[in-house]
Amino acid sequence: MIYDLVIVGGGPAGATLASLLNKNIKALLIEGDGAEKTCGGLLSPDAQEFLARLGRTLPSDVLVDPQIFSVRTIDLHTKKECTYFRNYLNMRRKAFDDWMLSFIPAHIETIKGVVNSIEALPSGFLLTCRKDGTQTQIRTRKLVGADGAGSIVRRTFFPPLETEELVAFQQWFPASDESQPPLYTALFDKKTSTACSWTIQKGEHVLFGGIFPKDHTRQRFEEQKEKLRSVGFEFRRPMRSEGCKVLKPRSQKSFQCGSHNIFLIGEAAGFISPSSFEGISYAMKSAYYLSESLKTPNPSQSYFKMTTGLRNRLLLKLFKARVMYSPMLRSLALQTGLTGISPIE
Ligand SMILES: Cc1cc2nc3c(=O)[nH]c(=O)nc-3n(C[C@H](O)[C@H](O)[C@H](O)COP(=O)(O)OP(=O)(O)OC[C@H]3O[C@@H](n4cnc5c(N)ncnc54)[C@H](O)[C@@H]3O)c2cc1C
Structure with a gap:
């Protein structure tokens, strides 16, 4: 056959x-x-628009709480940050x-x-x-x-x-009760990474992951974790670790x-x-x-x-x-708050 x-x-x-x-x-x-x-x-x-073109509606059991409309973007090196509106869907x-x-x-x-x-x-x-x-x-x-x-x-x-060959590594943690919104963050750190990292809450869990150069990936990841702790993030014992190759065009x-x-x-x-x-x-x-x-x-x-x-x-x-991953241009963007939103206290 x-x-x-x-x-x-x-x-x-x-x-x-x-x-x-x-x-x-x-x-x-x-x-x-x-x-x-x-x-x-x-x-x-x-992707949502393409699903609409296919006439497909997403069942709720694919989604996971919470649905987050803002991403807190932090430069871990300069400690500058800004919050941006985002309309991604949080899924399993x-x-x-x-x-x-x-x-x-x-x-x-x-x-x-x-x-x-x-x-x-x-x-x-x-x-x-x-x-x-x-x-x-x-x-x-x-x-x-x-x-x-x-x-x-x-x-x-x-x-x-x-392509630029990079490695993604991420860990799953039990969510801490004291976690504060917004629970979706984009992270940059010129010392440990040439790309970006993220934390995302997924139901009872929090995901922390990033994309790193191929050398000393794990060490870079752990260093970022420490830096995150210094800006108030809490990580309990990881429940799962995973990684893969990334080919950046x-x-x-x-x-x-x-x-x-x-x-x-x-x-x-x-x-x-x-x-x-x-x-x-x-x-x-x-x-x-x-x-x-x-x-x-x-x-x-x-x-x-x-x-x-x-x-x-x-x-x-x-x-x-090039703008996102240039420490100087990123710093300027975060400082001016260009396209950011101002949270209401
Ligand atoms: C760290 C990270 C985070 C990401 N986050 C997002 C995100 O939040 N949103 C988003 O839109 N994209 C995200 N992406 C990108 C997204 O995951 C991929 O681009 C997307 O899954 C590509 O779909 P695909 O079908 O081409 O490949 P894949 O989803 O990788 O599927 C490939 C399939 O092929 C199968 N396969 C592989 N080798 C073989 C083999 N030898 N024989 C048989 N089967 C095989 C695998 O089992 C797999 O099911 C992320 C990527 C990375 C690295």
Whole structure:
């Protein structure tokens, strides 16, 4: 048996694509191992708008208390801070991914498994996949990598992306009773990080995480934790720690859409914001563009064209990232309170 299309990865990109494929395509989605993702679990306005276009309404059990409308932004080095209005939705990330998978129609086959190798054949591809402890071989004519930043599909067929390689690390803590609102903070510290960190309350828990250079990640994280304590944050014993690789875009060559019968969507293609590290909206949009491109005679060319706006938008965000992550410009922005809100006592 040979599939027309196999999608590797059942995150927002793979799930969106599988839910939008034409009925006549014999497709399989390989979901992955279902491990928890290192993620802030915030649904951006762009992602909300895209869900609106798909006609999907988010069930309340995907959301988690509290819904926070302001982000307290603190520079841990200068101690300057400002509060900004934000309209993200606070979610349980795993519940969101499961909800996205629930839209996959019955005619698309899905399996839980991990692809460990891929071979190009004259007529398509041969995938070796570990499923229920055994190795299975799967043949397909077209292949979609929706398998996130570490994509095996991208690594097998394309050179490494020209990105800044960073590491995300975060810990979950029981929420302290004395926690004070607002419980959503964005943190900067030029000594320990070239990117940003965050604390977000999620129900009974508080998440503290950040994106750091690859060297001494854990040490940098712990140093930030100490600095946070010095500005009044309390952390009890962590309940869970998690981490992952982050590929921060830095040029046109930070993206790879694929070629011939191989397509990359979502973070596998490098689609993640270099400023906020928001990626769910790009995952869903790129999946939609691919579903439309697959209806055309030259899907590769069409997909590359359709994602031009998306790639340009990410490149524009590089300028925002330069301001946010420049200690001098950030200090100026926090001091002037530009676009900030003034809390009422
Ligand atoms: C620290 C951090 C915080 C973030 N916070 C946010 C946020 O708050 N809001 C937001 O919008 N974005 C956030 N992002 C970005 C967002 O998580 C990703 O951009 C988004 O999940 C990308 O979706 P995707 O479907 O492309 O990939 P993923 O969500 O990574 O899904 C890839 C899937 O592929 C599967 N897979 C991987 N390898 C294989 C394999 N070999 N075989 C089979 N399956 C495989 C995995 O199990 C996974 O399910 C954050 C990223 C980081 C690093």
